[in-house]
Amino acid sequence: MTAAASTPKGERRRQLLVAAAAELLGEGGFDAIRHRAVAERADLPLASTTYYFDSLDDLIAAAVEHRGRLELSEGRRRLDELAGGGHDRSELVELLLDLLLGTPAGDRELESILVRYERFVTTPRRPYLAPLMRAMSAELEDLIAETLRLAGAPSDRDRVRHLIALVDGRVVNALIESEPDPRAQARQPLRELLRDG
Amino acid sequence: MTAAASTPKGERRRQLLVAAAAELLGEGGFDAIRHRAVAERADLPLASTTYYFDSLDDLIAAAVEHRGRLELSEGRRRLDELAGGGHDRSELVELLLDLLLGTPAGDRELESILVRYERFVTTPRRPYLAPLMRAMSAELEDLIAETLRLAGAPSDRDRVRHLIALVDGRVVNALIESEPDPRAQARQPLRELLRDG
DNA sequence: GCTACTTTGGCACGACCGTACCAGTTTTTC
């Protein structure tokens, strides 16, 4: 298990390391999370990484959780934002895309989407991520369901999972294009789905 | 580019290395393909791997292609097999699953499926795989289309891609379960799709 | 059978990597 920090300053340092690791994850994937890279990014000595985390896997797990929580709270924010005012069909489609792929972030967009799917594919080889991934997936399903309700569409679990699968499948297959635009590929089936109810 | 072998014996050795690399890929994913591991598996000296392949990426590309071609020819075989005799709905569903996930191979099944999806997700980080992946995906689409025709179902490109996305999405999401059974998860939407036409 | 080219395979270099160690410092606890 992860060594806990029992001092406020210690906890702050720990968080700096987690944030640095999460940044690296977003930029270069799982392989970019290494003790030395994390320490350098956080501007802390190498040994601090092994002091606050029992192993590299602990650090990786913390980074994945950090990033996942950020994504989910950003998704929640976007949803609440739209729930307040008016909304037409296409705004809801974009919201669903934001929930599933993240809010478009300029040049880093593909990287960010890629990491979302690397998480799935790497989980069988890093089983310690599985419970975390399941918890986050469940929360995401809830957000999707809420959005569907907002759209007046059926929001039972089967529909939600169907929608997610449709998007994920399109995205994965878009990754091998010469100029991948997963968001565009995912939009089409989403539109059809919301149209037909 | 890959150093060519210009002697029959050299070509044989080269193939041994490719086969060994493909084996390792199937057992431990991309990270398992390393010069030393490949050489040992092929029972050849380390230096032979750098003699026949200019870089590790060349070796990886050859392994991915080797494995992909095997999968496609196995798929073609299964399709022709079924095309001859009679076939009911559920046999066709299983054939589609075989085409998309491989023929179930006992205890190695999950690993084998995992590699199929690791290929997609790793392609943005290994751009040299992209053309190869696109070519193989196109061939797979053809096989799926033929199968749909066999089922008397519409087989236009949009339908084929929709079906593939549905399966891929289910599979990817199944990977984080505690006892992943991607094939079972993918079967359900496939049944519905073939039922509704 | 001689020359040129290909192949072989042992070896080592330099670069990373995860992790352990530990003397020193700071912070907390009582």
Add this chain to the structure above:
DNA sequence: GAAAAACTGGTACGGTCGTGCCAAAGTAGC
């Protein structure tokens, strides 16, 4: 304010990796 606990940070070890090197062995063309 002293004892204990938490933290700091420089350093080093043992391991693995991709790749280059090169003398020896094999093979092909003439």
